[in-house]
Amino acid sequence: MITEYDKVMICSAFITAIEYGDYSALTDNDIQQLEIFLESMPEGHKTYQYSDSTEFAKDEVSGLMADCVECTIFMDDACFSYHADGSQA
Numbered sequence: 001m002i003t004e005y006d007k008v009m010i011c012s013a014f015i016t017a018i019e020y021g022d023y024s025a026l027t028d029n030d031i032q033q034l035e036i037f038l039e040s041m042p043e044g045h046k047t048y049q050y051s052d053s054t055e056f057a058k059d060e061v062s063g064l065m066a067d068c069v070e071c072t073i074f075m076d077d078a079c080f081s082y083h084a085d086g087s088q089a
Contacts, residue, residue: 002076003075005046006072006073007070007071007073008070008071009060009068010059010068011061011068012066013025014059018038030062037060037061044075044076045075047073047075050069050071053069054067
């Protein structure tokens with residue numbers, strides 16, 4: 001089962017890098033910041049859903065104001081730990 005893990009605002013320029021591994025439009029600094037951001041998430045299969053519209057907001061990857069989309073991150077339940085009562089640890 002897939003569970004919503006988090007919602008974050010990310011610069012729309014990062015979508016192609018996240019989805020297709022195409023970093024050609026990013027600077028070396030952008031790449032480093034995106035890799036740190038992605039490595040900070042738990043391991044496992046992730047699915048991303050992006051809002052249809054953009055807004056000028058704080059990018060949670062770089063910390064700078066940018067043209068951002070809301071990114072909802074979903075993860076396979078196998079990536080999470082659970083307590084005996086079924087609640088997420």
